[in-house]
Amino acid sequence: MKKCLIVLAALVLTVGRLSAQMTPWLQWTFLPERTMNEIIGETSGENAWHVIMETGGYDKDRPASEYESVFYETKFFFEKMKEYNLPGAELVRFPGGETWDAVKGELWEVSPMRQKLASYLDMAAMLAQGSVTTDATAELVWVGLGRREDFDGTDVRNKIVVAEGPTSSVHQIACMDSGAIGVISIYSQRPLFDAVQLPWGSVRGDQQQNRPAKFGFQIPPREGEYLKKRLLAGEKITVQAKVVAETRKYEIQDLTCYIPGTDPNAGEVILSAHIHEGYVKQGGNDDISGCAAILEVARTLHTLIKEGRIPPPKRTIRFLWGPEFSGTGPWVKANKELMKKTLCNINMDMVGEWLSRNKSYMCLMRTTYGNPHFVNDVVENYFRFVGEGNQEHLQNRSNYFPVTHRIVAPTGADEPFYYSIETHYGASDHEVFNDWGVQVPGIMMIAWPDQWYHTSGDHVDKADPTQLKRVAVIGAASAYTIATADDAMATKIAGEITSNATARLGHQMVRGLEELNKATKETLAEAYGAARVYLEAAAMNEKNTLETILQLAVDKKRIGDYLGSTKKSVDQIAKTELDVLERHMKTTAEGLKTEPATIQLSALEKKASKMYPKPTDKVKANGYGGYREYLPRTQTTRGQGESRRVDRSELQLLITGKNSLLDIKNLLDAQAERRTDLQDVMNYVETLKTAGLVEME
Numbered sequence: 297m298k299k300c301l302i303v304l305a306a307l308v309l310t311v312g313r314l315s316a317q318m319t320p321w322l323q324w325t326f327l328p329e330r331t332m333n334e335i336i337g338e339t340s341g342e343n344a345w346h347v348i349m350e351t352g353g354y355d356k357d358r359p360a361s362e363y364e365s366v367f368y369e370t371k372f373f374f375e376k377m378k379e380y381n382l383p384g385a386e387l388v389r390f391p392g393g394e395t396w397d398a399v400k401g402e403l404w405e406v407s408p409m410r411q412k413l414a415s416y417l418d419m420a421a422m423l424a425q426g427s428v429t430t431d432a433t434a435e436l437v438w439v440g441l442g443r444r445e446d447f448d449g450t451d452v453r454n455k456i457v458v459a460e461g462p463t464s465s466v467h468q469i470a471c472m473d474s475g476a477i478g479v480i481s482i483y484s485q486r487p488l489f490d491a492v493q494l495p496w497g498s499v500r501g502d503q504q505q506n507r508p509a510k511f512g513f514q515i516p517p518r519e520g521e522y523l524k525k526r527l528l529a530g531e532k533i534t535v536q537a538k539v540v541a542e543t544r545k546y547e548i549q550d551l552t553c554y555i556p557g558t559d560p561n562a563g564e565v566i567l568s569a570h571i572h573e574g575y576v577k578q579g580g581n582d583d584i585s586g587c588a589a590i591l592e593v594a595r596t597l598h599t600l601i602k603e604g605r606i607p608p609p610k611r612t613i614r615f616l617w618g619p620e621f622s623g624t625g626p627w628v629k630a631n632k633e634l635m636k637k638t639l640c641n642i643n644m645d646m647v648g649e650w651l652s653r654n655k656s657y658m659c660l661m662r663t664t665y666g667n668p669h670f671v672n673d674v675v676e677n678y679f680r681f682v683g684e685g686n687q688e689h690l691q692n693r694s695n696y697f698p699v700t701h702r703i704v705a706p707t708g709a710d711e712p713f714y715y716s717i718e719t720h721y722g723a724s725d726h727e728v729f730n731d732w733g734v735q736v737p738g739i740m741m742i743a744w745p746d747q748w749y750h751t752s753g754d755h756v757d758k759a760d761p762t763q764l765k766r767v768a769v770i771g772a773a774s775a776y777t778i779a780t781a782d783d784a785m786a787t788k789i790a791g792e793i794t795s796n797a798t799a800r801l802g803h804q805m806v807r808g809l810e811e812l813n814k815a816t817k818e819t820l821a822e823a824y825g826a827a828r829v830y831l832e833a834a835a836m837n838e839k840n841t842l843e844t845i846l847q848l849a850v851d852k853k854r855i856g857d858y859l860g861s862t863k864k865s866v867d868q869i870a871k872t873e874l875d876v877l878e879r880h881m882k883t884t885a886e887g888l889k890t891e892p893a894t895i896q897l898s899a900l901e902k903k904a905s906k907m908y909p910k911p912t913d914k915v916k917a918n919g920y921g922g923y924r925e926y927l928p929r930t931q932t933t934r935g936q937g938e939s940r941r942v943d944r945s946e947l948q949l950l951i952t953g954k955n956s957l958l959d960i961k962n963l964l965d966a967q968a969e970r971r972t973d974l975q976d977v978m979n980y981v982e983t984l985k986t987a988g989l990v991e992m993e
Contacts, residue, residue, distance in 0.1 A: 320689035323701055325681050326674065326777045326788055334605045335772050338596045341705030341765030347376065347588035348648060348756045348764075352580030355420040355752065358397070363544040369571050370549045373587060373617055380595045381602075382553040382615075390548040390626040395575055398423050399540040403480070403513045406433065407534040413523070414480075414513045421494040421752035423539065424463045424479070424512030425576055426501075430539040432456075432477055438527035442466035442481075452476040456535060458527060459483070463497035463512040471510040472502060478537055479512040482520025486747060491518035493753040496577045511539050546575065550618035550627045555597050557612040557779060563639045563847065564612040565775045566736075567593060568725045570620035570645065579754040581746065583724075585648025585764065587617050592768040597776060609779030611639070624725040628734055629919040635729075639847055640671035641738035642774060643726035647767040649743040650709060650760035656747075657716040658767065661740040664720040665833065665963045666949025667730050668840040669737035670848075673793045674777055676717055678770040683715040686766075703769060708762025719967065722945075732915055732948040733922045737844075741767060778848070786848040786855055793845075794862050797838040798869060804830040804966070805873040812877070812884045821893035824881045826965070828874060828895065833966030835870035836959070839863045900974055901958055908993040909960075909981050910953030915989055926987040942976045943968065951990055957981060 325332055351369045362368055370387070377385040401416030401423035414422040434456045440446040442461030453475035459466045463481040470476035485495055494514045501509035515523065526533060551571070557564070569586030573579060594615050600606045618624050628635060649656055660679050662672045685701025692698045704710050722730075726738030743763075748754045777785065808827025815823035842859050849855035885892045897905065915923050943964060950960045957978055964972045984990040 320691040321695075321700065323681050323685045324677075325773065326677060326785060326792070327773055331606055331776075332773065334600055335596060335776070336703055336769055338600055338605075339592060339765050339768045339772065340596075341708050341761030341763070341768070343595070344585075344588040344592040344648070344764035344768060345705075345707075345756070345759055345761040347372075347591060348580050348584050348759050351587075352578060352584035352754075353756045355578050355755075357417070357420065358575060360397070360542075360544065363397070363546050363575075367549060367572070367575070369584070369587075370551060370617075373551055373571065373591065376591060377551065377553050377594075380591075380598060382594050382598055383556055385553040386551070388550040388552060388627060388630075390550070390623070390630075392545070392547040394543050394545055396425055397542050397544045397576065398425075398427070399542055401427065401511075401513070401539045401541075402537075404536045404538075405533060406536050408531070413519075413535065414515055419494060419516075419752050420576060420578075421496055422514050424467070424481075424514060425496070425498040425574075426509050427499055427511035427539050427541055428508055429541050430478070430511045430537055433534060433536045434477055436480070436523075436527060436533045436535060437476075438524070439466070439470065442469065444469055447474055456480060456537065458523060460524070462495070463514055464499060467499040467510065467512050471499070472507065476510070478510050480523075480535075481512065481514050482517055482524060483514070484517045485751070487517040489747055490751075490753055492516040493748060493751040495751050496574075511537060513537065544575075548619055548623045548626060550616065550623045552614065552616050552627070553594060554612050554614040555594065555601065555609065555779075557609050559610050560612070561637070562611045563637045564614050564634065565778050566614045566616055566638055566641045566729070567771060567775060568616045568618075568624060568641060568643045568729075568738075570624065570725055571617045572619040572623070577750075579750075580756045581648050581743075581754055581758055582646045582749060583620070583644075585646060585759055586644035586741075589644050589647050589764055589768050589771060590615050590617075592764070593771040593775065596768065596772050606776070607780070609776060610782070611779040613775045613779050614638075618725075620725060621728065624728045625920050628728050628731075629922070632916075632919040635734050635736055635919070638729075638736045639778060640669055641726055641729035641736055642671070642675065642771060643724055643729075643738055643740045644767065644771065645724040645740055645742045646746055646749070647741050647743060648759035648764050649746055650758060651714045651743060651763060652709065652711055653758065653760075654743060654745065654747050656743045656745050657714045658763070659716045659718045659742050659744050661718050661721045661726075661742060663730065663737045663739055664946050664949065665837040665840075665967055666946045667735065667737040668837050669844045670789050670793060670841060671737055671739055671774075671778065672841070673796055674789060675739055675741070675770065675774045676796065677792055678773045679715050679717065682766050682770060683713045686713045703762070703766050705761035705765045708765065709760050710762070713766055727945075728920055730945075730949070731920050732911075732945065733918065734920050735916070735949070741770070781848040783848075783850050783855055786845050787858060789848070790842055790845045790855075790859060790862055793838070793841055794865060797841075797866055800838065801831060801834055801866075801869055801873055804834040805876060808877050809880055812880055815884060815888070817888050817890045820881070820885060820888065820890060821895075824877070824893040825895055826971070827877050827881075829962045830966050831870055831873055831877065833963045835866055836963065837966075838866045842866070897958075900978075904957035904961065904974055904978060905959075907957045907978075908953060908955070909951045909957065909985070909990045910993060911948075911951050912989055912991055915948075923989055926989055928983070928987070942972055942980050944980060947977060947980060948984070951981070951984070953993065 403414040442459030729736040729738035
């Protein structure tokens with residue numbers, strides 16, 4: 297027992313050291329110091345900040361002419377690409393659709409006094425998107441939070457309701473269900489943090505019943521509080537609402553350029569950011585900051601290569617700007633052949649935030665187990681370098697440079713780089729690349745939380761030149777590392793993965809120990825099974841990640857042999873930690889005065905362990921999202937007993953022909969807060985099989 301505890305303590309301490317700190321005087325990167333100095337020196341945070349200022353300094357009232365030609369932001373970035381002489385600069389157009397556009401929106405109190413309460417000209421977010429052309433005068437009525445119960449006993453017909461609830465839900469209840477003619481919302485997600493920020497709200501009608509929306513105005517909490525108090529005091533207030541709105545046709549406009557590789561067949565790295573997230577809603581950080589950052593990456597690398605300060609890369613580095621999902625999706629779908637040789641995607645979404653002002657961290661969102669790839673550890677290396685290098689370590693306080701690798705923009709914040717390495721999160725353009733029909737591993741760089749996210753306050757004043765410089769350095773160094781990688785670099789990346797794997801496996805061990813610590817007599821076996829799954833699935837992912845290194849190798853036999861031995865080392869680490877779990881389980885059983893748990897597969901698990909689904913050619917035949925046309929519209933799956941949700945996107949990616957159905961269930965469980973029902977997994981795979989997307993072995 298004593299020996300077991302010593303081993304456990306040693307492992308936990310080792311994991312703690314690996315994940316919690318670095319040697320204070322040593323920060324390393326894949327690229328040599330000379331190359332890093334060139335990248336850091338050339339990258340300009342001010343340059344990126346100026347781009348945000350020009351395109352995301354305030355919410356513009358977009359003229360109708362932009363919908364008929366080129367959007368302002370698109371034109372600005374395209375001209376910058378040409379100014380920088382970036383190779384392959386191209387404006388790519390795809391069919392669009394129709395969108396709501398406000399021409400005018402004003403709300404005036406007309407009795408008992410005359411004053412303007414809201415104006416689209418003052419703040420675009422004051423007019424809810426979807427509002428219809430209106431000229432109406434009506435009395436205001438207060439409905440509290442605007443929930444259904446708040447309307448009980450209150451006649452709102454032909455009146456304008458005022459509420460503290462979100463515009464969309466209040467509009468549905470008040471206008472679509474109760475006869476009100478409009479809504480005024482004083483709702484804000486963060487009224488105590490910023491009393492003048494407004495969320496981007498919307499209203500909508502019922503197209504099936506041909507019932508159009510009404511209108512919605514939004515007033516910041518600071519001003520809305522006065523209106524609320526007057527209504528609660530019983531004051532009768534009449535307002536006039538004037539709205540002019542039109543429907544505009546638009547086309548999707550993407551921008552792309554590239555830094556050519558010396559070997560056209562060696563593959564590509566794609567950096568992406570979305571230039572639009574709607575044409576009325578605009579965002580300085582979401583995501584003009586990402587657009588500005590990858591533009592600065594392109595300018596920096598192109599300048600350094602053109603001036604001979606760094607050698608040209610072997611692989612092409614490509615850059616893509618477009619509307620979120622709606623622009624990235626068509627471009628990826630139109631470039632299926634290019635996707636076949638694309639190694640990975642680095643997506644930047646909301647990366648320019650002043651971290652301390654936002655109370656946020658710069659986060660790296662890794663790929664899932666379904667898309668394992670070395671890009672995770674390459675980008676993490678530079679996150680760590682910037683983070684640890686821009687922190688004053690106590691041990692270095694007497695040195696001339698207590699901050700060992702200071703990266704600060706001339707007009708930017710001089711503060712630490714607060715960063716966090718996170719598990720996967722979607723909801724941005726990297727998901728287009730991660731899609732089952734594409735399968736290009738994509739990571740996301742994002743600052744979170746963002747105190748001005750999706751609000752009227754998302755402008756350039758929340759951005760920081762230092763932060764922009766740092767993320768551009770990370771993006772440039774990461775892309776250049778992958779694009780220039782040879783066998784020596786492949787070996788270095790493999791070593792980094794193995795080192796990081798030790799910490800990641802250690803984390804899964806601690807996670808498993810906590811399962812056992814919370815176990816009772818009745819749940820011990822279940823907890824032990826879950827604990828083992830965490831480690832075994834994580835080890836599978838680490839080995840699958842190492843296999844992707846072969847994409848970089850020239851001498852695939854030599855590098856393959858090295859990777860084979862490295863994977864055995866991962867197995868040994870996992871085995872050691874599984875042994876710790878077993879000993880801890882037995883000690884826990886003794887404390888609970890019960891028999892040690894044993895792993896016994898159920899009949900269903902035994903069946904699933906022998907079934908190996910593999911994708912058919914139909915999955916990728918039509919590119920991004922193309923496989924969906926083969927699926928039934930209703931995809932409800934039910935397990936034995938309670939209906940549970942299945943992460944279908946991840947499940948699909950885990951179908952490789954190498955994972956059994958039981959493996960897939962375990963790989964899902966290791967990444968999720970809640971466990972997936974095995975029958976649900978089997979049912980959904982059967983749906984895919986019926987659709988011709990999967991074959992079973």
